[in-house]
Amino acid sequence: MRTKQFILPLLLFILLQACGNKQEHYDASGSFEADEVVVSSQLSGQILSFNVNEGDSLSQGQIVGVIDSTNLALQKEQVRATIQSLSKKTANVAPQIQLLQNQLAVQQAQLKNLLHERDRTERLVKADAATGKQLDDLNAQVDVLQKQMDVTQQQIAVQRSNIATQNRSILSESAPLQKQAAQVEEQISKARVVNPVSGTVITKYAEQGEVTAPGKALYKIANLSTLTLRAYITGAQLSQLKLGQQVKVLVDNGADQYRTYSGTIYWISDKAEFTPKTIQTKEERANLVYAVKIRVKNDGYLKIGMYGEVQLQNP
Structure with a gap:
């Protein structure tokens, strides 16, 4: 009986020690x-909406806030208006070219008449009905008129080239303005606060109505x-x-x-x-x-x- 009373506590002690050692072993x-990901503002302005609370589960790509971008929208409109005004600065070459073409048409009609008159005078000279001086005068008039026509045609080409160069110079300003508009549009897109990763909001640093700035933390999220x-x-x-x-x-x-x-x-x-x-x-x-x-x-x-x-x- 005494042996059983001694063995039972001993076994209980060993069992407890074994359990204790198992729990404590590491x-x-x-x-x-x-x-953790700290989500920061990418734009300066007032926070118009901010649907984030600590403990919220957010999905990747979810829009959780909007920052005021009115000033950027006005800048975009200004750039667009400037682009549209460029077309009004360009010169229309058509009226000036039309005048020169009308002048050339008159010269061509005059040349046609002179050539007809010269051919008739040549026949008269052969028939001894006209003098050689009359034929020489007509040939001289034909040469002068042909040179005038050459000058008119050159004026048309130069006018077209000058106006085209001038218009290209004006319209070339459109490409940089288009890039500027794209930059403003890209900045406007940053007015939306987009959650970058799926997870749970750990800490909230900003509130709706506050004014934020680029790089200023809005909230911290972790999966x-x-x-x-x-x-x-x-x-x-x-x-x-x-x-x-x-x-x-x-x-x-x-x-x-x-x-x-x-x-x-x-x-x-x-x-x-x-x-x-x-x-x-x-x-x-x-x-x-x-x-x-x-x-x-x-x-x-x-x-x-x-x-x-x-x-x-x-x-």
């Missing part, structure tokens, strides 16, 4: 973090569906790890209990560093360790900053 520890446990291992443990390795992650769940998760190692530091002060004891912090990142699927209980412990293999 190979590394660290804290959870997430890839909390999967968190990263940044843990630290010793150099002796380094040979036991590899990328893609599955490990067990333990998180406190009450006083003497743990919540267990499956994690995957996706990054191992190639440089040693001193143990962070928040990890282990003062003596152990003097040792060099390596940081590892473990991806853990979040069931809703994991939080940023929460501590976690890693078991490289089941004890």
